[in-house]
Amino acid sequence: MAHQAHAYHMVDPSPWPLTGAVGGLLMTSGLAIWFHFHSTTLMTLGLMLLLLTMYQWWRDIIREGTFQGHHTPPVQKGLRYGMILFITSEVFFFLGFFWAFYHSSLAPTPELGGCWPPTGIITLDPFEVPLLNTAVLLASGVTVTWAHHSLMEGERKQAIQSLALTILLGLYFTALQAMEYYEAPFTIADGVYGSTFFVATGFHGLHVIIGSSFLAVCFLRQVQYHFTSEHHFGFEAAAWYWHFVDVVWLFLYVSIYWWGS
Amino acid sequence: MRHLLSLPRLASRAFSTTARQLKNKVPERQKVFLEDNGLPVHIKGGTTDVLLYRLTMTITVAGTGFSLYWLLLACMPKSKAQ
Numbered sequence: 001m002a003h004q005a006h007a008y009h010m011v012d013p014s015p016w017p018l019t020g021a022v023g024g025l026l027m028t029s030g031l032a033i034w035f036h037f038h039s040t041t042l043m044t045l046g047l048m049l050l051l052l053t054m055y056q057w058w059r060d061i062i063r064e065g066t067f068q069g070h071h072t073p074p075v076q077k078g079l080r081y082g083m084i085l086f087i088t089s090e091v092f093f094f095l096g097f098f099w100a101f102y103h104s105s106l107a108p109t110p111e112l113g114g115c116w117p118p119t120g121i122i123t124l125d126p127f128e129v130p131l132l133n134t135a136v137l138l139a140s141g142v143t144v145t146w147a148h149h150s151l152m153e154g155e156r157k158q159a160i161q162s163l164a165l166t167i168l169l170g171l172y173f174t175a176l177q178a179m180e181y182y183e184a185p186f187t188i189a190d191g192v193y194g195s196t197f198f199v200a201t202g203f204h205g206l207h208v209i210i211g212s213s214f215l216a217v218c219f220l221r222q223v224q225y226h227f228t229s230e231h232h233f234g235f236e237a238a239a240w241y242w243h244f245v246d247v248v249w250l251f252l253y254v255s256i257y258w259w260g261s
Numbered sequence: 262m263r264h265l266l267s268l269p270r271l272a273s274r275a276f277s278t279t280a281r282q283l284k285n286k287v288p289e290r291q292k293v294f295l296e297d298n299g300l301p302v303h304i305k306g307g308t309t310d311v312l313l314y315r316l317t318m319t320i321t322v323a324g325t326g327f328s329l330y331w332l333l334l335a336c337m338p339k340s341k342a343q
Binding site: 011012013014015016018019022023025026029030032033036037039041042045046048049052053056060063064066067068069223224225226 | 295301317331
């Protein structure tokens with residue numbers, strides 16, 4: 001644009017922050033209405049609104065960056081800071097659940113039998129599916145790094161293949177974990193063991209799904225020639241998020257699955 | 262057996278949207294979004310943008326009204342008829 005004398009991005013007025021906020025309102029009040037009045041309409045509307053907002057907002061960011069050229073180096077720096085801050089906030093989110101786990105497991109109460117795992121809990125063998133899950137996520141960390149290097153070296157086909165492999169590994173993890181959930185000999189209602197296990201691993205699983213979706217969007221963008229060898233921050237952000245998800249799993253595996261068994 | 266052996270080659274030909282057939286449409290899209298028509302980016306893409314925006318706004322306004330209705334309902338004392 002010939003109109004600005006600076007490298008920063010003055011965004012067009014956008015309706016998405018408003019629609020997103022209302023979506024949050026509808027989902028939360030909808031949840032309360034579902035509990036008390038048995039109607040899911042409000043919550044469903046909220047979910048639809050949230051999905052529509054996410055789709056259009058991120059679509060607009062892609063337009064602003066890839067098609068309008070607004071993502072200059074200073075702007076990209078800001079986006080990097082933003083993603084790092086967001087991931088940091090997510091680290092603190094998980095820290096809370098690890099705090100809860102260690103609070104209960106380091107000093108088990110008499111109600112649990114004074115031991116961890118509590119009396120009556122049949123734990124999952126950490127060297128069966130959980131170990132496979134660890135291998136799957138570690139491998140996906142390798143394939144996403146391979147994808148990054150392929151991108152930087154201009155190897156289009158390799159970037160597409162390694163990115164596809166990363167997504168498939170993510171889906172494989174999700175499928176394995178879903179199967180584990182179904183087959184587990186304990187439930188979320190089984191005392192503090194069940195609570196800490198399913199809430200911590202459950203939120204992690206949700207983040208795997210989010211990360212896989214982010215990578216899938218990057219895959220579609222790579223196929224459509226959006227990324228260049230110099231400029232592909234969307235992919236880098238997805239890769240950072242994916243590594244974060246991987247690290248959280250490693251902590252979960254060592255703490256809950258292995259030490260906690 | 263010969264037909265079975267050629268399956269991988271045929272499959273990759275049938276589904277090779279990624280490697281060969283897809284053309285780079287980024288320059289066209291850049292032209293659309295750099296046009297000096299004063300449109301904000303969220304409706305600059307065309308009719309689909311406007312329709313999707315209208316749908317989203319409708320849900321926003323209707324949803325807000327709906328949540329206020331349910332709020333009023335929740336504030337009412339519980340009638341014996343319920």
